Amino acid sequence: MMKAWIKYPLMFAAFVLLQVLILNQIHLGGFLNPYIYVLFILLLPISMPRYQVLLLSFLLGITIDWFSNTLGLHAASAVLIGFLRSPVMALISVREIEQSDYPGLKQTGIKWFLTYVAVLVFIHHFFLFYLEQVM
Amino acid sequence: MRDLYRFILRNHVIFLFVLLEIISLVFVFNYNNYQKSRFLNSSSQFTGNVYNRYNRVTEYFRLSTVNRQLAEENARLRKLVGIPKTVRFIPDTLRGYQNSEFQYIYISAKVVSNSVNRLQNYITLNKGSKDGIKPEMGVICADGVVGMVTNVTPSYSSVMSLLNVRWNISAKIARNNYFGTLSWDGKDSRKVYLSDIPFHVNVFPGDTIITSGFSATFPEGIPLGTIETVDKEGGSSFYTIAVKLFLDFNALSWVEVIENNRNKELELILKRNSNDEGLD
Structure with a gap:
């Protein structure tokens, strides 16, 4: 098992590079752009203090913005799901959270994890595209 | 006062959330205007470098397309200058123009990042102020208009794409x-x-x-x-x-930045016009 202080910075860099270099060039059906960097926030340890989750979400969002000339757009959306992460987890089911260290298909079960990802990704994308329209 | 501290401490997550969200939204609404986007944009040294390194790898995959485009461009240019050597021009009315500088100068640059799927798309080029690129310059390629330079750093510049709803x-x-x-x-x-x-x-x-x-x-x-x-x-x-x-725009790789030597004069006269109309 990799140490957390090495695992998460590596994950951060990997997600940013994957997003800005590869996925930002991919357009499914002409215009759909997969935003995989969200997964970084979703996979943070369950026991991580919420203020840390918020700060990391902001940092991740602003880095993505820096590369894509959309200052603040991804930061605002990322901070929103960083904040809503715990309430959504608690809403789905508390049992899985108590049994595992971090969210994952193996750790928390397929059904729990997919619901969790679907709800937060929906919120993130809804806010992101709404903001892009009005800015 | 003690109660206030305790209140803040107990609700620190919500306070931090609101604070970060406000910072982000201030960024969204204040720094996405193209005149103001000088702060944290993709032409910065760091992001420019990352894009440039990555581009050095991926450009090989596009070589055949680029070659074809360059060949077509060559053919077009050759047609333009296709004057037989035997014909000699003797400038008559254009004599005054001979020594004057050309109105447009073209600086060729490579696209290191590009997007087409947002509402406001930007392009990053691998040349900047060191190569004579300044904000507001036009960018074209063989097939038409690409965009306008918005920001420059010494070696990179960001270009607002024609695919930008604000332009x-x-x-x-x-x-x-x-x-x-x-x-x-x-x-x-x-x-x-x-x-x-x-x-x-x-x-x-x-x-x-x-x-x-x-x-x-x-x-x-x-x-x-x-x-x-x-x-x-x-x-x-x-x-x-x-x-x-x-x-x-999906297959953009080499572009030309246009320097207009008479830009200042034209802008001056356009400005005077709009002042006369009471605009601005």
């Missing part, structure tokens, strides 16, 4: 010189819209659209695309004209 250019119909505004609606990367053409003008699908040369940014006559559909919308006295671009 439009002046264009005209090549056949009859009627001009209008060309803008993008944020949907299809191959399709833009020409507006402000009144109903009395004859417009047909297939007509070529070129730049008007009214702004200081682009020379006149750069081909942009052909008219795809012409619609009359109720309640308006102008056509809605869909234009299919010659340029495929």
